[in-house]
Amino acid sequence: MxxxxxxxxxxxxxxxxxxxxxxxxxxxxxxxxxxxxxxxFKQMISVVPPVMVLLGLMDIWVPRETMMKYMGEDSGILGIAIAMLIGSLAAGPMYAAFPFTEVLLRKGVKFSNIIIFMGAWCVTKIPTFIFELTALGFQFTFTRLLVDLPGIIIMGYLVEWVVGEKELEDICLKAEKRANA
Amino acid sequence: MTTLILYGSAILLLIISHIKDKGKTRQALKGAWKFLENMMPQFLGIILVVGLMLAVLKPEVISNIIGSKSGIFGVFVSAAVGSITLMPTFVAFQTADMLLKNGAGYAQVAALISTLTLVGLATFPLEAKYIGKRAAFYRNFIAFLFSFIVAFVVEKVMGIL
Structure with a gap:
């Protein structure tokens, strides 16, 4: 032990x-x-545990079919919008987003949407928006957001494309395995 | 504030979930614990690496290298520093503000912020565990290149206005 x-x-x-x-x-x-x-560590304790509880609840209560419908292969713009919304609402450092990817993978969410979600989690966080505004000002913040928003969408598709279908299947299988371990 | 909202909503939803289905709630909590515990071994190591790095790299040192006259070299250094360092976002913004006041350029600071938030060399092994090595590599690499675009645009806009 x-x-x-x-x-x-x-x-x-x-x-x-x-x-x-x-x-x-x-x-x-x-x-x-x-x-x-x-x-x-203090920062982690102040945000990560409740975020993981919310993730746990989402994992249990939101059925795979629902997730697939709204964020899956054929979800289009709606899927992108939802990915961005969840990412932007979230609080917590980048690594707290990783367990989310596991659940999203298992629920059949399109890979580009997962990468978009991670991007939004990193750059368009609403909870830290005020911090940025007060520290760096209106111009800086909005310029950055205007470049970042289309940027993370393009990044999502680009990553999905270079990784390729075969590897994506493998990634999904691994997520499944980890959940059952 | 954020902490209060997060803990509050987590507790509220747990209570609702508990009323609806006790078994499912227990399962959700078990899952939450697993997510947290899976992250811990790497996380604890990472914060020590980052603590060491930030203790050695002082803001005065950084702002000297990435002054507004440092050009593309400065942008590159900022992007590199931002990629290896991991910072809580609000600390990142305060640091950026401090750097600007110490003479760092807008393009350089924009590159720093962009890589600080989007690229994580320190967290790469953890990320690779979840989405695979190749996907994690490409995500970080593309985000790194993208930071140069952010730097360029921010510099142009701040120059015009």
Whole structure:
């Protein structure tokens, strides 16, 4: 049991050891690293757990057919719009979007829509919109959004196209497997 | 504020779900825990890597390299720094503001923001676990190139107005 956990967390344990060694040589940098890591952790705790609960509920309550209809292969513009909407409403760092991709894959959502969702999650987040507006101003924020919005849609289709159908099937299978593990 | 809204809506929906179906709710919670736990091993390592990186890279150092006269080289450096660093978005915006005040250029800061939010070298292994290595690579790579377009447009618009 302990051995299994140690193996799963080996990357973390190694990083912890490295940071501790650095702290021994350079206290300032070491302690600052820990405090930055600590604030990242605090940020995670303040948004990620409820987001995962919402994802868990979505996974159980929204049937595959519904998701396929609104975000699947033939969902067109509506699918894009919904992908953008969920992505924009979400709060949390980029990595919190990854478990969403697993559920979306399993529910038969079109791959380009998944990439669009990830893009929206990263760049058109409504919760951080005010932060950007106050920090960087109206001009900067709106110019960036005007370029980013079409950008993430194009990116979605581009990624789907270069990855190719065969690999996409493989990705879906893996998502299925992980859910059953 | 965001925290309050998120925790509030999660709890509210859990209660509704519980009233409708206890078994399904338990299943949903189990799923939520699994999503969270699956992320943890990599996440804990990543925040230490990033903490170390941010402790070494100081804003003054960065704004020197990416000044408004630094041109395409500066944009490239910003995009590279933005790609390897991971920052909470609101910290990213504050940092960007600080960089601009310290003399960084608009194009360079736009490239930085764009890659900070869209490209994640540190989170690449985690992303590859979910959507596969190739898809994760292309998504990050295309987003990286796209950041140059964002930089270019933002620079032009800020120049006109």
């Amino acid at each position: 302990i051995k299994k956990i140690a193996k799963r967390y080996s990357f973390f344990i190694w990083m912890l050891i490295i940071t501790l060694i650095i702290t021994a040589f350079n206290r300032e940098i070491g302690l600052k690293s820990f405090s930055i890591a600590g604030s990242s």
